[in-house]
Amino acid sequence: METFSDKIRQASSEPIPVDVRSNVRLMSPAVYIYTSGTTGLPKAAVLTHLRLWNLSFVQSTFGVSSTDVFYLNLPLYHTSGLMAFTGTIERGSTLALRSKFSASHFWDDCRKYNVTVIHYIGETMRYLCSTQKRPSDRNHKVRMAIGNGVRADVWREFLNRFGHISVKELYGSTEGNIGLSNYTGKVGAVGRVNFFHKWLLPYAIIKYDIEKEEPLRNSEGFCVEAATGEAGLLISQISQKAPFIGYARDPKQTEKKRLHDVFVKGDQYFNTGDLLWIDEENFIYFQDRIGDTFRWKGENVATNEVSDILTTMPSIQEANVYGVKVPGQEGRAGMAALRLKEGEPFDGTGTFRHVSRYLPAYARPRFIRIQNCLTVTGTFKHRKVKLVEEGFKPDEISDRLYILDDKDKCYVPLTQRMYDSVVSGMIKL
Structure with missing residues (x-):
């Protein structure tokens, strides 16, 4: 392992020469981000400059502005933390950055720095709800929470305890070519089927055999879409508009995430590895990971x-x-x-x-x-x-x-x- 901080201090403060980045394009690698490794070893996913820009624009789609104060206590080496960080740069908003998450100091920090937007992931909200109740629980300026992985029961408890906060639940993965957002605020949902979104970036939820750990295929060898209310594997078509770059120097793992001949011969889809389902009102819900x-x-x-x-x-x-x-x-x-x-x-x-x-x-x-x-x-x-x-x-x-x-x-x-x-x-x- 080599140190990095000392090299940063030695670097010039002058602007980077243009010729250093003359060959950088939108599809050039911007960063490597390692997957969580919850079901195996972490893998270095390649994020292009285009993908980084797309992630950075998420806050703008939810109405975050330059007057907002964004509170972030997630690691910057992961997609969620990086997305929140680069999003505040794109918006020109103020960032209150904490080195480590603390449930007991969370709301005190929000009051101290006049925070208006918070970021959450996984169990963050449940950790906050499990803290001892205080008279000051609703005394804050937070108007919006952006993130992913909050359960419906925790979502309701969070709002009941800490007041009316607009929760913007997202779905996505570090290496994936699909993202969903719950723009309506429906508790528990990760998004809603939108004709324009599906036309622009085709995706589907297909029947999946849990025991064999593979998609179900019909007599012609093609995959079958899951019925309304039935959990299935979420897949997204790989195309020029929605490329799948894969993992750095790991073609075997990259190929594992590709599905071929899904609905027609020659097509390719990204295998999210996640089971989701759609209700009768077209709201989309996360159920579980395949593993x-x-x-x-x-x-x-x-x-x-x-x-x-x-x-x-x-x-x-x-x-x-x-x-x-x-x-x-x-x-x-x-x-x-x-x-x-x-x-x-x-x-x-x-x-x-x-x-x-x-x-x-x-x-x-x-x-x-x-x-x-x-x-x-x-x-x-x-x-x-x-x-x-x-x-x-x-x-x-x-x-x-x-x-x-x-x-x-x-x-x-x-x-x-x-x-x-x-x-x-x-x-x-």
Whole structure:
């Protein structure tokens, strides 16, 4: 590793000579941004100057102006933080930049710097809602929140507690060639089907086989669009208007994200790796990532939905849901890593009663793991890969483990003897 700050101090303060950038075009690489690595190793996505400009114009589409004060506490090495940063440059607005997110200092900072626009991602809003309530919760000038990944229940709680703030939910990925925005403010949606947008940048939600981990194709070998209300894989056509550059020096991973002969011979689409669905009013909702959704008892289980249900329990602070392999069983059984609220014990009977009330039998976590903290990425996305690999082995995991007991209607401690009985098939899941 080489230092960078000392080289910056030695650099000339004179404008960069024109000849240095004479060969730079809109499609030239501008930056490398590493993906989160939630379902594998991070990869360096190539962002062109054109893409960087497009990201920088997002704030203008929502009405952010030069008079706004934008509050940012996300890492600048990731797309969301960089987009917010370059957007304030494009707008000419003021940026209040914090080195690290702090839920306890968030609103104090907003009041101190007269913040009018905030940026969020993943669990940011839920962290804010979990702080102790104060009389000053609505005493601020924030009028707008821009970001992605807020759940519908947290969205409502955030507005009820902190006042009327216009939430602009986005959908997109670092390397992707498609972006959606909830311009109507519909709680829970990431966008709405817009004829002009779809005509200009064609995309579709297609049927997807969770078990085989591939799109469903008809007798002619072409993909089939998902029905209204049916979750499917979001794909976006690769074209000159919507190019897919891929990953730096990694053609194999780049090709993995391309789908060929989707609707006609020779066409190409970008595989977002995300499952979304459209309601009868044409609003679009995010359901889960392909790697996160799993199949159990012949049914598809969306980890986000199970997490949402678990975190509505008063004692549960965070929930990270995933599927684990069980010897001799088809598919993967649901497991949840939980972080409890400070001072709260795990209530096995209450948790059983809660999941039984709100979740069908196949979606109820068969195993629960209690952790002091859940591992997240720099942008607050839960990491699952290691948890999936570790499974539910009591002799290898120091955290408390529980198993769902249908007979006693409770989650009971998972012992080594019980684990052996599950593996041998004596205990039926």
